[in-house]
Amino acid sequence: MTAVILDGMVLGLQFGLLATGLTLVYGLGGVLNLAYGQMAVISAMVVLFAMDAGIPVLPAVGIGLVAGGLIGLFLDLTIMRPIYRAQGEARVLLSLLLTLGVAFIVDGFLNWRYPLKALNLFIGGGAVEILGVPMRRGSLWASGITLVTFAILFAFFRFTNLGRAVRSVIEDEEGAKLVGIDPRRMLRLILVLSGVLAALVAITRSMVIPVDVQAGFSITVFALIVAVVGGLGSVPGALLAGIILGIINTIAATYIGTFLSLVILLVAAAVTILIRPSGLLGVKG
Amino acid sequence: MSDRFTGTTGTSLVGGTERHASRSLSTLFASVAGVAAALALAPLWVGDSRVLMGVAVLGLTFACYTIGFNLIFGSTGQLFLCVGALAGIGGYSGAILADTVGLSIIVSVLLATLAAGLSGGLLSWIAVRRSLGVIFTGIITLIFSLTFETLLLGLGELTGGENGFLIESGSDTFLREQIPPYYLMLALVASFLLVHGLLRRSHIGWAFRALRDDEVAAELAGVNVARYRIYAGLIGSAMLGMAGATYAFTEGRISPNTFGFAEVDVVVIVMLAFGGIGTLFGPILGAVTFTIIDEVLIEFGQLRLVILGALIVVLFLWIPRGVVPTVRSTVEKRRRRKSDDSQPDQDQQETLQPLGEMNNKGG
Numbered sequence: 268m269t270a271v272i273l274d275g276m277v278l279g280l281q282f283g284l285l286a287t288g289l290t291l292v293y294g295l296g297g298v299l300n301l302a303y304g305q306m307a308v309i310s311a312m313v314v315l316f317a318m319d320a321g322i323p324v325l326p327a328v329g330i331g332l333v334a335g336g337l338i339g340l341f342l343d344l345t346i347m348r349p350i351y352r353a354q355g356e357a358r359v360l361l362s363l364l365l366t367l368g369v370a371f372i373v374d375g376f377l378n379w380r381y382p383l384k385a386l387n388l389f390i391g392g393g394a395v396e397i398l399g400v401p402m403r404r405g406s407l408w409a410s411g412i413t414l415v416t417f418a419i420l421f422a423f424f425r426f427t428n429l430g431r432a433v434r435s436v437i438e439d440e441e442g443a444k445l446v447g448i449d450p451r452r453m454l455r456l457i458l459v460l461s462g463v464l465a466a467l468v469a470i471t472r473s474m475v476i477p478v479d480v481q482a483g484f485s486i487t488v489f490a491l492i493v494a495v496v497g498g499l500g501s502v503p504g505a506l507l508a509g510i511i512l513g514i515i516n517t518i519a520a521t522y523i524g525t526f527l528s529l530v531i532l533l534v535a536a537a538v539t540i541l542i543r544p545s546g547l548l549g550v551k552g
Numbered sequence: 553m554s555d556r557f558t559g560t561t562g563t564s565l566v567g568g569t570e571r572h573a574s575r576s577l578s579t580l581f582a583s584v585a586g587v588a589a590a591l592a593l594a595p596l597w598v599g600d601s602r603v604l605m606g607v608a609v610l611g612l613t614f615a616c617y618t619i620g621f622n623l624i625f626g627s628t629g630q631l632f633l634c635v636g637a638l639a640g641i642g643g644y645s646g647a648i649l650a651d652t653v654g655l656s657i658i659v660s661v662l663l664a665t666l667a668a669g670l671s672g673g674l675l676s677w678i679a680v681r682r683s684l685g686v687i688f689t690g691i692i693t694l695i696f697s698l699t700f701e702t703l704l705l706g707l708g709e710l711t712g713g714e715n716g717f718l719i720e721s722g723s724d725t726f727l728r729e730q731i732p733p734y735y736l737m738l739a740l741v742a743s744f745l746l747v748h749g750l751l752r753r754s755h756i757g758w759a760f761r762a763l764r765d766d767e768v769a770a771e772l773a774g775v776n777v778a779r780y781r782i783y784a785g786l787i788g789s790a791m792l793g794m795a796g797a798t799y800a801f802t803e804g805r806i807s808p809n810t811f812g813f814a815e816v817d818v819v820v821i822v823m824l825a826f827g828g829i830g831t832l833f834g835p836i837l838g839a840v841t842f843t844i845i846d847e848v849l850i851e852f853g854q855l856r857l858v859i860l861g862a863l864i865v866v867l868f869l870w871i872p873r874g875v876v877p878t879v880r881s882t883v884e885k886r887r888r889r890k891s892d893d894s895q896p897d898q899d900q901q902e903t904l905q906p907l908g909e910m911n912n913k914g915g
Contacts, residue, residue, distance in 0.1 A: 375857025
């Protein structure tokens with residue numbers, strides 16, 4: 268049982284990280300970025316090409332993170348301009364359609380040019396025992412990096428002026444404007460951050476399973492579900508929802524098995540949303 | 553901020569100006585007949601090619617899906633991201649009822665329609681009971697889609713799993729010939745259009761408009777918002793199921809991809825948004841346009857997806873409201889300007905008169 272819970276935590280941390288980049292952008296700008304998974308895949312490809320070019324792993328990962336941020340910046344400077352001009356529901360819908368178009372462009376290009384590429388950062392060495400359970404090194408590294416990332420994010424949002432400014436825009440955009448915060452600049456910052464997080468998702472994921480060029484869609488869908496279950500706009504919510512859904516998925520996979528474990532995961536997500544439409548830690552009660 | 557979550561505000565993307573309510577019955581019949589007649593000519597053009605006729609039938613099937621989705625989302629603002637799943641409930645239950653259970657095709661299609669309608673109505677009821685906003689309805693129905701897809705793959709003994717379901721019933725009838733399925737689908741498209749048009753004229757249509765423009769005001773005015781949402785969910789989903797089942801019998805083979813989220817829902821949303829959300833004929837325009845674009849792009853192979861994506865981005869930057877509302881307001885503006893120039897005194901009368909005319913043609 269301990270093994271199942273630990274495996275679930277590993278998966279859950281991944282789910283949580285997956286949802287964070289998406290949830291922040293939605294919470295801040297009311298924008299659903301359906302090209303989120305594609306941002307992750309592009310970053311993964313950048314890391315792969317850097318390594319193919321003979322750059323060592325760590326600098327290559329660094330280049331991938333920067334690439335993720337640049338993609339975010341690029342999106343902000345291009346399609347986000349007309350999106351932010353729309354208001355409320357129209358904005359959600361327009362962002363959905365435009366980012367879907369971008370996702371198509373990226374998917375089509377990668378499948379055309381590099382159909383068989385996949386990023387694979389397996390970490391060798393024997394298993395490590397945690398609480399008497401042997402764990403793979405790749406999973407531990409991925410979870411460690413995720414935990415550190417969340418720690419940095421929490422510190423950023425709680426203790427820095429910039430982080431507080433971002434939170435104030437999430438809570439009340441008009442109020443934030445009144446105290447001199449430029450929401451548009453915060454949106455740009457968060458989109459860049461979301462790009463970096465997407466890159467990090469791809470990198471930590473590739474330590475456990477290969478990330479291929481087709482992975483974009485499923486990354487986006489899972490990110491979306493976890494983000495909504497956790498409460499859109501809430502980073503702690505994303506982490507909590509990720510861990511809960513991860514553990515549910517692993518338990519179902521171990522004791523029930525087959526395709527039903529995915530069904531159980533989906534039903535659990537649906538039930539949570541129906542019981543608490545604003546999510547586990549949603550802003551709106 | 554809260555509006556974004558509850559989705560109670562009117563939106564500029566959905567609908568636009570709505571003056572079709574007063575469209576007379578004969579105009580409605582005439583315009584539907586006109587559209588159907590225009591579409592009926594397609595076999596003259598591509599009737600020789602089995603492949604192109606297959607594409608045309610699929611295009612009309614998507615027109616049916618888009619009309620059904622428009623009735624649910626365009627009329628009552630419920631973002632159903634399970635168009636493919638509901639059509640798939642129709643397709644698969646029709647196939648299983650006819651082949652495995654042994655019912656006649658007509659009875660199977662009717663039961664399949666009922667099954668899809670009830671599923672959609674149930675989803676609608678849940679969304680209304682929990683007062684889910686647009687995004688949350690979207691997520692719940694997306695989860696429904698993924699669950700349906702997983703079950704299709706998992707219950708391989710019943711559904712054929714990944715390999716798909718080969719439908720024996722109807723294999724020796726007109727359903728598998730080259731041209732007749734096209735006219736069968738066209739009949740569905742025309743009758744769905746009529747149903748939607750008649751609904752818009754009835755008290756249900758007034759309720760739809762009222763609740764979409766301002767839900768709270770509609771509720772205060774005595775419109776039972778919940779009931780009308782569920783009506784839309786029921787009727788629209790029944791359309792999806794009927795189209796899915798009919799398509800299954802004409803095609804002879806269905807697989808999870810036939811009704812997949814990426815293959816159906818994404819395409820339907822793009823078609824509807826292109827034509828104009830909430831308009832009567834927008835779905836037809838969107839379905840026809842994107843079917844043709846998709847077919848033309850086939851020779852580009854893998855790059856097709858890139859071009860399609862770029863087209864989507866350009867189109868929605870250029871005409872975010874869709875073609876029908878954009879053309880309508882442009883024509884309106886031009887007529888108004890013309891009448892301003894010629895007879896500034898009778899401004900009012902002059903603008904009202906042409907508007908009525910234009911509505912008969914447009915939309």
